[in-house]
Each structure stands twice: as structure tokens, then as C-alpha cells.
Amino acid sequence: MLEQLSYKSKGTFLQNVHTIASLTYFAALLLLPLIFTHPFYLLGVFLVGIMAVVVSDSAAECMPFLVMGIWVAVFVMLLNPLIVQHGNTVLIYGPELPVIGRFRISLEAICYGAAMGVRLMTIIIAFALYNAVVHPDKVTAFVSRFAWKSSLVVSLVTRMIPTIARDLCSAREVMQLRGVDFSTGTFRERLKKYSWLMEVLLLSSLEGSLATAEAMQARGFGSGRRSSYHRELVRPRDYFFFLSGITALIIGICAWLKGYAVFAFYPKLDSFAGGSELIWLVVIIFCLIIPLILSWGWKHWPYLRTRI
Amino acid sequence: MALLENQDITYYYPGSTKPSLCNINLKIREGEFLLVVGGSGSGKSSLARLIAGLIPEFYGGRLQGKLFFQGKELRGDERHLLNSHVGIVFQDPEKQLVMTSVEAEIAFGLENLGLPQQEMFRRVAEVMTFLNLTSLKDEFTTNLSGGEKQKVALASVLAMQPRILVLDEPTSQLDPVAAGEFLDLVEYLNKELGYTVVLIEQRLERCYHLADRAVVMEQGEIRYDGSPADAAHWQVKHHFPFIPPVAKFFASLNNAAVPLTVRDGRRELHKYFPDDPSVENPKRSVQLSPVNNKTTAVEAKNLWYTYPGGREVIRGQSLCVREGEFVVILGANAAGKTTLLKLLAGILKPDRGCVHLLGQDTHRLSLTDLGRSVGYLSQNPNDYLLQDTVEDELRFTLNNFQLPDNGICDELLHKLNLYDLRHANPRDLSSGERQRVALASVLVAGPRLLLLDEPTRGLDYRLKAELGGFLREITASGGTVVMVTHDVEFAAEYAGKVVMIFDGMVVCDGPRDVLGDSIFYAPQMARLFRGTAQGVLTVGEGLERMSGGALNVCQSR
Numbered sequence: 001m002l003e004q005l006s007y008k009s010k011g012t013f014l015q016n017v018h019t020i021a022s023l024t025y026f027a028a029l030l031l032l033p034l035i036f037t038h039p040f041y042l043l044g045v046f047l048v049g050i051m052a053v054v055v056s057d058s059a060a061e062c063m064p065f066l067v068m069g070i071w072v073a074v075f076v077m078l079l080n081p082l083i084v085q086h087g088n089t090v091l092i093y094g095p096e097l098p099v100i101g102r103f104r105i106s107l108e109a110i111c112y113g114a115a116m117g118v119r120l121m122t123i124i125i126a127f128a129l130y131n132a133v134v135h136p137d138k139v140t141a142f143v144s145r146f147a148w149k150s151s152l153v154v155s156l157v158t159r160m161i162p163t164i165a166r167d168l169c170s171a172r173e174v175m176q177l178r179g180v181d182f183s184t185g186t187f188r189e190r191l192k193k194y195s196w197l198m199e200v201l202l203l204s205s206l207e208g209s210l211a212t213a214e215a216m217q218a219r220g221f222g223s224g225r226r227s228s229y230h231r232e233l234v235r236p237r238d239y240f241f242f243l244s245g246i247t248a249l250i251i252g253i254c255a256w257l258k259g260y261a262v263f264a265f266y267p268k269l270d271s272f273a274g275g276s277e278l279i280w281l282v283v284i285i286f287c288l289i290i291p292l293i294l295s296w297g298w299k300h301w302p303y304l305r306t307r308i
Numbered sequence: 309m310a311l312l313e314n315q316d317i318t319y320y321y322p323g324s325t326k327p328s329l330c331n332i333n334l335k336i337r338e339g340e341f342l343l344v345v346g347g348s349g350s351g352k353s354s355l356a357r358l359i360a361g362l363i364p365e366f367y368g369g370r371l372q373g374k375l376f377f378q379g380k381e382l383r384g385d386e387r388h389l390l391n392s393h394v395g396i397v398f399q400d401p402e403k404q405l406v407m408t409s410v411e412a413e414i415a416f417g418l419e420n421l422g423l424p425q426q427e428m429f430r431r432v433a434e435v436m437t438f439l440n441l442t443s444l445k446d447e448f449t450t451n452l453s454g455g456e457k458q459k460v461a462l463a464s465v466l467a468m469q470p471r472i473l474v475l476d477e478p479t480s481q482l483d484p485v486a487a488g489e490f491l492d493l494v495e496y497l498n499k500e501l502g503y504t505v506v507l508i509e510q511r512l513e514r515c516y517h518l519a520d521r522a523v524v525m526e527q528g529e530i531r532y533d534g535s536p537a538d539a540a541h542w543q544v545k546h547h548f549p550f551i552p553p554v555a556k557f558f559a560s561l562n563n564a565a566v567p568l569t570v571r572d573g574r575r576e577l578h579k580y581f582p583d584d585p586s587v588e589n590p591k592r593s594v595q596l597s598p599v600n601n602k603t604t605a606v607e608a609k610n611l612w613y614t615y616p617g618g619r620e621v622i623r624g625q626s627l628c629v630r631e632g633e634f635v636v637i638l639g640a641n642a643a644g645k646t647t648l649l650k651l652l653a654g655i656l657k658p659d660r661g662c663v664h665l666l667g668q669d670t671h672r673l674s675l676t677d678l679g680r681s682v683g684y685l686s687q688n689p690n691d692y693l694l695q696d697t698v699e700d701e702l703r704f705t706l707n708n709f710q711l712p713d714n715g716i717c718d719e720l721l722h723k724l725n726l727y728d729l730r731h732a733n734p735r736d737l738s739s740g741e742r743q744r745v746a747l748a749s750v751l752v753a754g755p756r757l758l759l760l761d762e763p764t765r766g767l768d769y770r771l772k773a774e775l776g777g778f779l780r781e782i783t784a785s786g787g788t789v790v791m792v793t794h795d796v797e798f799a800a801e802y803a804g805k806v807v808m809i810f811d812g813m814v815v816c817d818g819p820r821d822v823l824g825d826s827i828f829y830a831p832q833m834a835r836l837f838r839g840t841a842q843g844v845l846t847v848g849e850g851l852e853r854m855s856g857g858a859l860n861v862c863q864s865r
Contacts, residue, residue: 155407155412177684178679178750179708180708218360219395219417229419
């Protein structure tokens with residue numbers, strides 16, 4: 001899983017978009033499922049997310065997150081009807097339980113659980129995709145223009161994760177060969193054994209951080225007013241990407257404010273209004289899909305590649 | 309006028325009563341290549357930090373004496389100015405990188421200087437082009453090899469356009485190929501671009517000849533300051549070991565000229581053998597894997613291993629190590645040396661084939677069970693250090709295996725020169741001492757097989773000799789040692805058997821003499837005597853030949 005956290009440059013279209021443009025697009029992909037409650041809208045954004053994973057050649061990087069997401073989503077779908085006792089359309093009556101009264105499973109609770117599962121999956125897809133296509137240094141460089149200390153901390157932590165993972169593996173092997181058996185003993189004993197491992201990691205990390213701080217000072221860190229290095233070019237594709245993302249976001253918010261993207265599950269499922277609410281959805285999906293079409297064209301149509 | 313001058317500098321680290329630098333008087337001239345040698349704790353790194361302006365600004369402590377830059381004395385806060393004139397590259401490439409991508413890393417120092425965009429673009433682009441890093445500009449720094457990381461560290465310093473380049477053991481964590489490439493770059497920077505270079509190094513075979521001046525340090529003092537050849541004579545006379553083999557050999561012969569490279573050494577050697585040095589001795593056939601009657605310590609049969617990512621690292625290899633043998637595994641980076649060692653230790657289990665450790669299949673044993681008979685020393689001794697004292701570190705292993713002390717702790721502490729440090733915190737010790745503590749914490753369980761992964765990395769000549777002597781003692785008392793290393797000089801000096809591995813396959817498995825015939829892994833002395841005398845791998849053997857053996861051989865021709 002930790003390996004999947006590392007961005008791998010594949011030279012894909014989505015990886016070659018300006019940071020502001022890609023951040024806008026991912027903001028739309030992340031925020032829209034958070035504000036939408038309408039199942040069709042949630043499904044629509046979810047399908048765009050899946051398409052984006054396929055088009056960006058990021059299936060391998062996203063798969064571990066998707067597998068984890070499916071389990072969590074299924075868990076939410078199953079748990080919601082069991083816990084939430086609202087909803088008028090009762091499908092199953094169960095036994096009388098203390099505190100919550102008579103146990104029952106309603107159609108509304110099942111539908112709400114399913115919608116929440118889709119929402120969760122969409123958000124996980126957005127994060128996984130962001131991790132696979134947005135270079136973290138581009139983001140930290142962008143953020144460093146107005147918050148360089150925070151961006152530096154993020155950068156240092158990002159570098160530290162794979163190093164700590166490697167050190168943990170090595171320290172564990174060494175300890176096992178020194179007679180520490182992590183698989184035996186009571187919970188307390190095992191906790192103690194793992195605390196040794198943490199101690200080694202903590203001490204080594206502290207020493208490492210001192211060396212890093214020294215190297216930073218040697219390169220003039222903290223010596224005066226800082227400037228910010230950024231070397232990103234703006235191409236036509238970035239405008240398309242940015243406009244698609246921002247338009248989808250604005251239309252999505254409008255649809256939500258006008259109540260088209262809102263759906264009431266309790267006490268009784270809303271009825272679907274029909275065409276008028278779906279037009280908004282079609283426009284949002286169209287906006288979100290434009291960058292994916294460009295991505296496909298960029299890959300398969302050399303002429304388009306030269307133009308955008 | 310000296311570019312940088314230290315006058316009577318004495319420095320104490322915070323809380324220390326013993327000076328780490330004592331009466332340092334050193335002038336560094338523009339365009340000079342200065343080599344600083346000395347043992348661990350001799351004050352080399354402190355000197356580097358002083359030159360780079362990190363002492364006392366970063367470390368605190370007490371500094372006495374005067375510091376001049378371009379003739380102007382730097383007092384108090386002014387020493388901070390050195391940061392922009394002196395660039396320093398540290399030992400560990402992993403710990404000096406800050407940013408996640410190569411390009412951002414190179415720009416980091418420039419951002420700190422507050423340079424305008426256009427200036428930063430130009431400098432980053434120039435440095436990346438010069439160091440051939442353009443293809444790696446978007447690469448994650450954590451994914452780079454050690455050599456690439458060190459190159460990026462150098463690039464990020466060069467981008468700041470320093471007047472003096474200080475390199476504090478920059479190749480100690482690199483394999484010989486990467487180290488060679490790095491030193492070639494440093495030579496170019498000095499000779500062609502005119503950078504003033506201060507190089508602190510332990511592996512002197514590749515850099516001793518590059519220096520204009522060599523400074524020998526001991527206990528915080530400069531003991532000798534002169535030309536590398538004179539420094540070699542002085543060191544031999546005063547029993548200092550910080551000389552590469554060829555220079556040591558000629559200085560030991562009391563030869564007036566001390567050649568610093570193999571090429572010059574061969575010309576000098578020709579004067580001793582003027583008749584026909586190109587005639588080879590009759591070749592002794594190299595016997596591969598000699599069969600003897602000793603018990604097998606570890607036997608690997610038809611080993612295959614692929615990492616979870618899909619990289620096949622070991623390909624159908626077999627290896628047999630007998631009790632009492634000292635085996636060295638050599639090979640380039642990523643050839644599969646560490647993987648092979650981990651397979652032999654039982655840390656990794658082969659996908660196909662089997663490893664029998666003292667007669668038992670490692671597939672059937674847990675790591676904890678293996679720990680009683682196998683001692684494994686990883687590349688990083690810090691993985692072993694978690695207790696408050698050195699003594700507790702040894703007891704920790706004993707307690708885990710529920711073994712009685714029986715005086716073994718004291719015995720090992722004495723043997724490894726750690727007894728006086730037994731109450732010290734292991735994390736307060738030097739790198740050489742830490743490694744000895746890690747070794748002791750492994751040996752205390754009484755393993756019959758010792759597996760070491762690059763134990764000579766970062767050790768000076770003196771510490772290497774101590775380690776080599778100790779490992780020889782282990783094999784003499786019936787123990788078995790298998791060691792992965794890049795250090796061919798160490799292998800030539802101490803190993804009984806050499807295994808070379810290339811791309812997951814064993815390409816050579818024979819007695820140490822195979823090093824003499826090797827193209828790349830031949831030690832300096834073997835290259836010096838190639839075509840003159842066979843079987844000379846070390847300075848000792850060379851001197852022995854000169855005092856009789858080789859002369860007789862020549863006369864018999």
C-alpha cells in the first residue's frame with residue numbers, strides 16, 4: 001500500500017496538466033459527491049471517476065484504494081439499514097431489542113446506505129486518482145508561494161514515509177534475528193515488543209532530522225527572505241481542464257442550491273422529478289468528461305497532441 | 309592571499325571539555341584541491357563544518373581563534389556569510405535531501421538565497437545539464453540510487469555557485485562505480501572549472517592522486533600538511549594508515565618518489581625489474597570451489613528469488629560455505645548481493661530451491677530460531693541500538709534467547725574494545741563504535757555463522773584492520789563469516805574465498821587469488837604487479853616479494 005502512495009511519472013495527459021487546472025478538476029470531483037445526495041448525481045460523478053482512472057492509465061495505482069473502498073462501501077451499505085430505524089417502507093420486521101425497540105429494515109435505509117456507499121467510493125476514487133496523477137512537488141511548489149513553511153513540512157513528511165517504511169522492515173528483521181518473536185506473547189508483551197521497534201525508528205528519525213536540518217542550514221535555509229521556484233508552463237489543455245473543472249463545480253453548486261441534486265430518503269423516498277433534474281446532471285457530466293476526451297485524443301491522435 | 313584561513317582555531321562542542329579542533333592553522337588557496345585524512349573522531353568532519361560556517365552557528369559550542377575569508381576576518385554573526393561562499397556535501401545522501409523531486413531539490417538552496425525566477429531557471433538548467441540529471445528532473449528523490457542522490461546533493465550545492473566545495477566523505481555510502489563517477493566529477497570541477505575543493509575521504513584509492521595537498525588529522529589536530537607523496541612518507545614513518553596501497557608500498561620501500569596511481573607505480577616498479585617486466589610468471593591455475601572435508605555451514609541449492617514487485621533478483625544459484633571459511637561476496641549495486649545474504653540468513657525464503665543452514669532447511673525455521681545459530685549484521689548499525697547502555701544492548705539479545713551471561717558480555721566488550729564504553733549510550737558513540745556494538749549484540753548469542761552486509765562502509769583504515777583481525781579470529785576458532793562488500797582491498801587482505809555476483813548469478817566462486825585476475829575487482833597491488841609477479845594482492849605481499857620472492861622469480865626467468 002505504501003508503494004502506491006508514491007507518484008509515478010508515466011507522462012500521461014492528466015499528469016501533464018498545470019497544477020491549478022488539475023487541482024480545480026479534482027476539487028470538483030471531490031466536492032460534488034460531498035454536496036450531492038441525489039443517487040443519479042452520485043452515480044454520474046462516480047462513473048466519471050472510474051472513466052478517469054481508466055483513461056489516465058492509473059488502474060494499477062488506484063486498485064488497492066478501490067479494493068479497500070469497496071469493502072468499506074459494502075460495510076456502510078449493510079450497516080446503515082441495520083442501525084438506522086427510520087423509513088416508512090418497512091421490508092423486514094425483526095425481534096424486540098432493548099433501547100432501540102423493535103428491529104426493522106426499511107427500503108429508505110437500504111437506499112440511503114447504497115447512496116452513501118457510492119459517495120464514499122467516489123471520494124476514494126478522487127483521492128486515489130489525485131495521488132496517481134498530481135505530482136506532490138508541483139502542489140507544494142504552488143502552495144509554497146503563500147505558505148512555504150507548511151509546504152516544506154509536507155515535503156519533508158512525504159520524503160520520510162518511504163524511508164520509515166524501509167527502516168521499519170529492516171529493524172523488524174534485525175530484531176527477529178536477535179530473538180524477538182513478534183508473534184508470541186500476551187497482548188501486553190507484544191505491545192512491548194512493538195514499542196522497541198518504535199524506539200529504534202524514533203531514535204533513527206531524530207538523528208536523521210538533525211542531519212537534514214544541518215544540510216538545510218548549509219544551503220542557506222533561514223538566512224533571509226525567500227523566493228519561490230516554479231517552472232510550470234501554461235498550454236491550451238490547461239485552459240480546457242480548468243474551465244471544465246470550474247464549470248462543473250459551479251453548475252453542481254447551482255443544481256444543489258436549486259434542489260435538483262438533492263434527494264430526501266427519509267421518511268419516504270422522494271420521487272424522481274424526471275427530465276428537468278437530469279439536464280443539470282448531463283451538463284455536469286459533460287463538463288467533467290471533456291478533459292477525459294482530450295486525454296483519449298492526446299493519446300491516440302498525434303495532431304491533437306501538437307495543438308493542445 | 310589565501311581564500312580561507314583558519315588561525316589558531318580551537319573548538320569545543322556544547323557540553324564537551326575536550327576540544328574537537330585544536331590549534332588549527334590552515335590556509336586554503338583559490339583553486340586548490342585539499343585532501344583531509346584521518347581516523348574516526350580525528351576532527352575531519354568538524355573541520356568541514358568549520359569551513360562551511362556550520363560551527364558554531366548550527367552546533368553551538370565554544371570557538372576560539374580567527375577565521376579569514378579573502379583576507380577579511382569574519383567575527384561572530386559574519387561567519388554566517390560562509391554559507392553562501394562554501395557549499396558542503398555530506399556523507400549520507402539520504403539525509404541531506406529535503407524536497408521530493410530532483411528539480412525542486414536543486415532549486416531549494418536558490419530559493420533560500422531569495423534569487424529571482426529567471427536566475428533560478430538558468431542555474432537549475434545549467435547544473436542539471438552539466439551533471440546529466442535532466443532525465444531525472446521529475447523523479448522522486450527517494451527512488452534514486454545512492455550515486456544519483458549524491459549527484460543531486462552536489463548539483464544543489466553547485467547551483468548556489470560556491471567558491472569552495474567541501475565534500476565530507478561523499479562516497480562512503482556508494483558502490484565503487486558510483487564513487488568513481490562522483491570523484492571524476494569532482495576532479496573535473498577542480499581542474500576544468502576551477503573550484504576550490506576540500507575533500508574528506510576514507511577510501512583513498514580513487515582520490516589520493518587528485519589532491520594538491522594532503523592534511524593528516526588526529527585528535528582534532530593537524531599532524532601533517534604537505535604534498536600527498538610527502539604525506540605518504542610521513543605516515544609510513546609515523547605509522548599512520550591513511551594511504552592508498554600503491555603509495556604505501558613505495559613509501560614503505562623508502563623509495564624517493566612515491567607514485568600515487570597504478571600507472572606511475574608500474575613505471576616505478578619497472579626500475580626494480582628492468583629485464584622484462586612484461587613476461588608473466590607461469591600462471592597458477594585458479595581452483596574453483598576447493599573441496600575439503602570440513603562440515604558445511606550453509607548450502608544453497610538452485611536458489612531463485614523474485615521480489616513482490618516482480619523483479620527477479622537471484623536466478624538458479626548454488627553456493628556452499630564450509631565451517632571456518634571467510635567468504636566475501638562482491639558485485640555491483642543491485643546485482644543481488646544483499647538478497648543472497650538475506651536468503652542465506654533465512655530472512656528471505658527462496659521461491660524455488662533451498663538453503664540448508666547448519667543442516668536445517670531455512671523454510672522450516674522462524675527468524676527467531678535462526679537467530680541462535682546465525683548472526684546477521686545489516687548495513688545500518690542503528691537498527692540494533694535501542695537500549696540505554698552498550699552493556700544493556702548485549703543483555704537484550706541474551707534475554708530474548710534466555711541465555712545466561714557466563715561472562716560472555718565482558719569478554720566480547722573487551723575483544724571489541726568497548727569495555728570502557730559499556731555504560732555509554734550507544735547512540736552517543738561514533739559510527740565505528742556503533743558498528744562494533746551492533747556486532748557485539750549479534751555475537752553475544754554465540755552464532756556459528758556470521759553474515760555481514762557491507763560492514764566496512766564508512767570505516768577508516770585503522771577500524772577496518774581491527775574489524776578484519778576480529779573476523780579472522782572468529783574463523784580461526786571455527787566460526788564462519790560471509791560478508792557482502794564493495795571493498796576489494798579489504799577482501800584481498802582478509803578473505804579466504806571470493807564469490808562474485810552479476811545480475812543475480814554467481815559468476816565466480818573461488819579462493820581470494822581470483823581477485824588478482826579480475827579486471828575490475830583487482831586490488832591496487834594486483835594491478836601494480838600484473839605482469840611482474842603473481843599472487844600479490846596486498847601491500848604486505850608486495851613487500852614480501854620485493855624482499856626476496858619476486859626478485860627470485862625474475863632471476864629464474
